[in-house]
Amino acid sequence: xxxxxxxxxxxxxxxxxxxxxxxxxxxxxxxxxxxxxxxxxxxxxxxxxxxxxxxxxxxxxxxxxxxxxxxxxxxxxxxxxxxxxxxxxxxxxxxxxx
Numbered sequence: 756x757x758x759x760x761x762x763x764x765x766x767x768x769x770x771x772x773x774x775x776x777x778x779x780x781x782x783x784x785x786x787x788x789x790x791x792x793x794x795x796x797x798x799x800x801x802x803x804x805x806x807x808x809x810x811x812x813x814x815x816x817x818x819x820x821x822x823x824x825x826x827x828x829x830x831x832x833x834x835x836x837x838x839x840x841x842x843x844x845x846x847x848x849x850x851x852x853x
Contacts (some may be wrong), residue, residue, distance in 0.1 A: 784837050788832060791824050794825075795825045796827075798817040798818045798821040802815065
């Protein structure tokens with residue numbers, strides 16, 4: 756039984772190599788950036804759909820805050836060399852008029 760467990764562990768290491776700490780950090784950071792992008796897109800959608808004049812100020816604030824958060828994280832990723840794993844979503848949104 757122990758032999759099978761050891762054999763399975765060795766086999767899993769061969770077929771499913773563990774990611775390095777740098778790869779893990781890049782993957783986690785990519786998830787954070789994608790979440791920030793999703794927040795920005797949701798804020799923009801809310802702004803486009805808001806009809807109550809009293810909520811327009813909040814919608815503008817939410818869009819600006821979400822954009823600043825995404826841009827900050829994008830620049831941080833660029834400085835840390837994570838852009839190879841992160842598509843240039845910021846530039847795509849800017850070119851669309853975001």
